[in-house]
Amino acid sequence: MTATSIAFFLFGAITLWGGLVVTITIAIKNDKKDSN
């Protein structure tokens, strides 16, 4: 793969998969707060 296509793959992956990980982490933390 070229450097440009790798850069755009990373742009998409970090935004989408990173966004998913962050939002799920927030949900788990808040659920723990609720249960305490």
Place this chain on the structure above:
Amino acid sequence: MAKKRDQWSSKAGFIFAAVGSAVGLGNIWRYPYVLYSNGGGAFLIPYFFAILTAGIPLMILEYGLGHKFRGSPPLAFAKANKKWEWIGWWPSINSFIILTYYTLILSWAINYLYFSLTQVWGTDTNSFFFKSFLKTTSGPFSLGGIVWPVFIGITIIWLLNWFICYKGVSGGIEKVNKVLLPALVIIMIIIVIRGITLPGASLGLNKLFTPDWSKVLDAKVWIAAYGQVFFSLSLAMGIMITYSSYLPKKTDINNTALITAFANSGFEFLSAIGVFAILGYMATSQGVGIDKVASQGIGLAFVAFPKVFTVMGGIGKLFGVLFFTCLVFAGLTSSISLVEASSSAIIDKSGKSRKKIVTLVCSAGYLISIVYSTGAGLYFLDIIDSFINSYGIVTVGLLEAITIGWLFGSHKIREHTNAISYYPIGKWWDVMIKFVTPAILIYMIAQNLIHDLSKPYGGYSTTALIIFGWGVIIIGIVFSIILTKTSWHEGSLSMESDKNTEVK
């Protein structure tokens, strides 16, 4: 008295079901081509913009509406204002119509899952699909006979739909999604890992991600981005309103909408990598450019990919089984959400038991689906799907945004979701619902109208387009009005039903 409303057993159960609904066939066979043909890597900019300005705001609106009023779309809209009930019926009817042909595609996928074992499609996959398998007739007015393998597939899918929804929200829909969705993701990861290690995969991925900046300023590309986000998230079909009505009272709706949107988009991004890695392999092995092998929809799944699996040799059989299992799992989780969106509306209105209504809806849907198992089924699917998407769903989305944004007051939904969520949304959300979303949807409807009036869709006759295309739109509106005229069962419109939900 209002009955106690069904409820998810956990918030995770709701998220699995909502993501399962959103992740459908379009994520696997539509998004990869949309990304490739609309500027590659550069398309990600309008795509992310569409997610933030329309996808997530509309998702919050639907979650908020269903949760605040604790009802399927007709009940939710009727509780907001009795005059708006018909706006709630329309997406429920559209869901039922979509369901009747969605099961046809799932039937093909089940058949192809079986065919993958022997690769019976041979080398001319196009001829096999349209002639040998579907026995396609000359047009929509030439029915031909029933195609029995398709009929059997439709029967299996309807039985599964019926059984899962019959078992209830937590006992059926939630349990199935908790198994099928992780399985779907794991299978797709296996396809991607094997796909990117195939010779020529980098050619496909370079074509997919290399940006074409000239397209970023093209209005059509932005509309394609909004269209992809809108259809992919199962918006304006009544599904998300219905699913959120089963949530416990205290639920972080704002964050849940973000999770659903990111999970759905994250999955389609993953599938784009798998699809284009495989297409890169195909192009390399045939010595042609990616543009010669890239396709979408039915052509990709049932013509191009089987050809790739044949070229692959032995491992192609495994790829075929994995790919069509993906289609079946993704489609099944979406089809049960369509059954639920249709059934819950009638359950709410009539007060009859879930078991009776689900059986009624599935029986009626199955009988209609039999027509699609004829040699003309593909034509019906093509016309009805185009009109339902271009006009039915988009108009419902527009009506939702205008009704809630301007007439009901978007701030009321915002205040409701903020009161139960950890992170509040600001007034920017009102702007998206009142101005941005309606403007985009009006533009989409106008574009579709101009296009269809200047050139008949798919080259079909005007009679066929009026009967099967505009006909289903008119049926949706007429039935919405008729069903609005029927009376609600006692206590169903009472806001007291809110007290039946507890935090779990």
